[in-house]
Amino acid sequence: MSDQATGSPYAPHTPAETEAMLAAVGATDLEDLFDVPESVRFDGKFDIPARSERETTQAVARRLDRNEDLVEFLGRGHYDHYVPAVVDHLADRQEFLTSYTQYQPEIAQGFLQALFEYQSILVELTGLPVANCSMYDAATALGEAATLADRVRDVSGSRVLVPDLLRDEKRSVLENYAAGADLTVETYPTAAANVDVDALADAMGEDVALVYAESPTVRGTVEERPGDVGDLAADHDALFCLGTDPVAMALLEEPASVGADVVVGDAATLGLGSAYGMGLGLFATREDYLRQVPGRLVGASEDATGRRAYTLTLQTREQHIRRERATSNICTNQAWVALRTAIHAALLGAEGLHDLAVDCVERARSVADRLDAVEGVQAPVDDRHHFREFVAHTDQPASAIAADLRERGIAVHALGEDEIQVCVTETNADATDRLVDAVGEVA
Amino acid sequence: MDHDQARWTEDDRRYEPLLAEKDRTTVDVDGTDAGLPDDLTRDTLTVPQLSEPEVARHFTRLSQMNYGVESGPFPLGSCTMKYNPSFTEDLAARPAAGVHPDRGDQSVQGTLAVMHDLADYLGRIAGMDAVSLQPPAGAAGEFAGVLIAKAYHEHNGEDRSEIVVPDSAHGTNFASAAMAGFDVVEVPSGEDGRLDLDALGAAVGPETGALMLTNPNTLGLFERDIEAAAEIVHDAGGLLYYDGANLNALLGRARPGDMGFDVMHYNVHKTFATPHGGGGPGAGPVGVSEELAPFLPAPRVRETDEGDYEHFEPEHSIGKVHGFQGNWLVLVKAFAYIARLGDAGLADASAMAVLNANYLASQIDYEVPFGPFHHEFVASAGDQDAADVAKRMLDYGVHPPTTKWPEIVDEALMTEPTEVENRRSLDRLADAFDAVAAEDDETLVSAPQRTSARRIDQVSAAREPRLSWRALEE
Numbered sequence: 001m002s003d004q005a006t007g008s009p010y011a012p013h014t015p016a017e018t019e020a021m022l023a024a025v026g027a028t029d030l031e032d033l034f035d036v037p038e039s040v041r042f043d044g045k046f047d048i049p050a051r052s053e054r055e056t057t058q059a060v061a062r063r064l065d066r067n068e069d070l071v072e073f074l075g076r077g078h079y080d081h082y083v084p085a086v087v088d089h090l091a092d093r094q095e096f097l098t099s100y101t102q103y104q105p106e107i108a109q110g111f112l113q114a115l116f117e118y119q120s121i122l123v124e125l126t127g128l129p130v131a132n133c134s135m136y137d138a139a140t141a142l143g144e145a146a147t148l149a150d151r152v153r154d155v156s157g158s159r160v161l162v163p164d165l166l167r168d169e170k171r172s173v174l175e176n177y178a179a180g181a182d183l184t185v186e187t188y189p190t191a192a193a194n195v196d197v198d199a200l201a202d203a204m205g206e207d208v209a210l211v212y213a214e215s216p217t218v219r220g221t222v223e224e225r226p227g228d229v230g231d232l233a234a235d236h237d238a239l240f241c242l243g244t245d246p247v248a249m250a251l252l253e254e255p256a257s258v259g260a261d262v263v264v265g266d267a268a269t270l271g272l273g274s275a276y277g278m279g280l281g282l283f284a285t286r287e288d289y290l291r292q293v294p295g296r297l298v299g300a301s302e303d304a305t306g307r308r309a310y311t312l313t314l315q316t317r318e319q320h321i322r323r324e325r326a327t328s329n330i331c332t333n334q335a336w337v338a339l340r341t342a343i344h345a346a347l348l349g350a351e352g353l354h355d356l357a358v359d360c361v362e363r364a365r366s367v368a369d370r371l372d373a374v375e376g377v378q379a380p381v382d383d384r385h386h387f388r389e390f391v392a393h394t395d396q397p398a399s400a401i402a403a404d405l406r407e408r409g410i411a412v413h414a415l416g417e418d419e420i421q422v423c424v425t426e427t428n429a430d431a432t433d434r435l436v437d438a439v440g441e442v443a
Numbered sequence: 444m445d446h447d448q449a450r451w452t453e454d455d456r457r458y459e460p461l462l463a464e465k466d467r468t469t470v471d472v473d474g475t476d477a478g479l480p481d482d483l484t485r486d487t488l489t490v491p492q493l494s495e496p497e498v499a500r501h502f503t504r505l506s507q508m509n510y511g512v513e514s515g516p517f518p519l520g521s522c523t524m525k526y527n528p529s530f531t532e533d534l535a536a537r538p539a540a541g542v543h544p545d546r547g548d549q550s551v552q553g554t555l556a557v558m559h560d561l562a563d564y565l566g567r568i569a570g571m572d573a574v575s576l577q578p579p580a581g582a583a584g585e586f587a588g589v590l591i592a593k594a595y596h597e598h599n600g601e602d603r604s605e606i607v608v609p610d611s612a613h614g615t616n617f618a619s620a621a622m623a624g625f626d627v628v629e630v631p632s633g634e635d636g637r638l639d640l641d642a643l644g645a646a647v648g649p650e651t652g653a654l655m656l657t658n659p660n661t662l663g664l665f666e667r668d669i670e671a672a673a674e675i676v677h678d679a680g681g682l683l684y685y686d687g688a689n690l691n692a693l694l695g696r697a698r699p700g701d702m703g704f705d706v707m708h709y710n711v712h713k714t715f716a717t718p719h720g721g722g723g724p725g726a727g728p729v730g731v732s733e734e735l736a737p738f739l740p741a742p743r744v745r746e747t748d749e750g751d752y753e754h755f756e757p758e759h760s761i762g763k764v765h766g767f768q769g770n771w772l773v774l775v776k777a778f779a780y781i782a783r784l785g786d787a788g789l790a791d792a793s794a795m796a797v798l799n800a801n802y803l804a805s806q807i808d809y810e811v812p813f814g815p816f817h818h819e820f821v822a823s824a825g826d827q828d829a830a831d832v833a834k835r836m837l838d839y840g841v842h843p844p845t846t847k848w849p850e851i852v853d854e855a856l857m858t859e860p861t862e863v864e865n866r867r868s869l870d871r872l873a874d875a876f877d878a879v880a881a882e883d884d885e886t887l888v889s890a891p892q893r894t895s896a897r898r899i900d901q902v903s904a905a906r907e908p909r910l911s912w913r914a915l916e917e
Contacts, residue, residue, distance in 0.1 A: 040701055
């Protein structure tokens, strides 16, 4: 048996077995099997010591545990909702976790059906008939929406319009996707964090391929005129892409009913929790664009017994068949996160989803009101309805307040010179008294 | 070896019913519940409303109708389906790993330490000077790498429009190059299944931004002329890109950086044993030479003089390819795997992977052209249809190889057993190949018989796409 000092603990060959196998292939030494010219052979060391499982666990845990144990009131595109334990236990079943993409559907019906359920839940939430079974994250999904617009639009046009408040990171990803298709990204103004519809109208033209807006916005406001944005886009034969998430969609206007052609966002707000930005790119669109959709799609069919069965479908859009003419280069995606999202959504059900969304509005409002009562703080800054989070003005410098809060075990966003942003979900709601008290001490 | 996969059957039309067939609950959404004006909220929401035990049973049944690495052999060529150590899952699940990406560097020193050390390990393993962990998959790593090549040339005042790719390359290479705005120039393979230097010389020129190459290639063959190929590309001013999909063949034996590659991606869900998760998430870190380090995605992590870690922006960064820092939880698992194996374990993993591929190739009845192999080989199903062969193999309790690709081999069976199978397991796998090889076409086309579902009609699935509960009702 290999052991940790001499080999991989997961390569189960005995020395005798190795000898016999070498003999079977006509080799005397393992090194003979490597057809590597001497001039590029590596004879150095990585200097990475082998460790036992226990030692490895301790070494990795020791590093991770250097992270401070803070109560996070953080959002701005990455959210921490409580994930029930059964989601972990079901998703960690090895038949799911260690399986591959379902290129042999007869032996992978379970995962295919789970992805079909995921797609179906997103169809219910968005009102759009086509949802793929994942992109990497919200930012790359937005990038894919821009290139989709470039492919499907009847008239030529190269401008992608995004709100001036868009996170720099998301914009950077979008620009990288857009550049290859010769699209340029421009901003339009916002007013109190929502779309300034008149200013957007001024920015529109026939050369606009895609208009992007978010609801809730990055400052937590609920967009009040998404339908007007959709109309503006439609009037100019541009696509309207709406950024949102599954929890918000359980309460806010259905994207299809406000004219969204594409819906993107982080679907991992259900199912994953805080994961240092790891997410699940939601991507839903209209039937018209079905054959231009990026990523994998699961469809229903029948098997030889006449029973309903599932399979990856419309694969001629994808890179392994269409190569440089594929709708996207994506191959490995976020399937397992989509499974988690489907399980979490199924656990919540219609009532649980709705109630969670209502909580997101009420908690943000309640905590904003309480912070507004603190001297030196005005909240919310934006005179809008909020979802999960809001921005507060601080008389003291925001960075100093954030630093002082960290000393008290609390993390908030500091924006610019005199604004902090606070996000409240069920995972930190029990610490809001602490937050309000601490802000009272430092503001 | 036999295998009957679990099969939950509801009636003569369905296996396990859909959630929406178990329940559909519609709630009226009233904005006043949340104090929102009614015109800002939807009217109704329809989603199944089931109890936790019902949901648990539903997804447990679905899991039983799926096949993972712990179910049995999984020799999918080019996919490196090795065993995924369970302890790495527990590490990724630690509360300390679940932090928000907008926290200040000082409060996430643990996360930054893991990222710093993993990037360092990856650099040493492949001979690269700097590594970014941001790309969330192999194809995203390719996209980042190609953008780096583009930015590098533009920085030098050159506008190069072409990426050269061998015909045997992964489809993602072509697609990633096109997504970055390059034209793709395809080079035919030589008679021996390797890069044809004359064809390469003809394809490479002043427009060449980079050559993308997998080594060993998708036939499992080491590109022996790699140094000459590098010289051709470099002399023309182009860069050499290494597709890391097959890195499991070379650990401790050869490094892309030493072969002349300037930029590469790693597939940690292949080489470094993080689970494939039914299609993802993976992670596709990108490594570069010192000259290209200023172009890496932002931000990177570095160690300060005080021994702390901090983010920094590379001078000429291409910007971002993921909204945050990539698939962080996957990176934790990869770090744990590398830290567990160390030099000796990594070198052994490659040796046993290569031994297993050669041994299995020698034991099966199907013809195996080309060679010598490394981590994988491509057999030919000959007169049989490779897709049917794969379906029939499912009945023998093994996952079949990748089929019909690369096209350079007729009816290809691309097979990568990885290091995790022992001789007994490989002998059983060979028995499955040989049993199928001896069967008639009628048996093959009526396979599989013993999987949860029988042969599925792919054509009607694509002709009449039904992609959701709603579509099934129409």
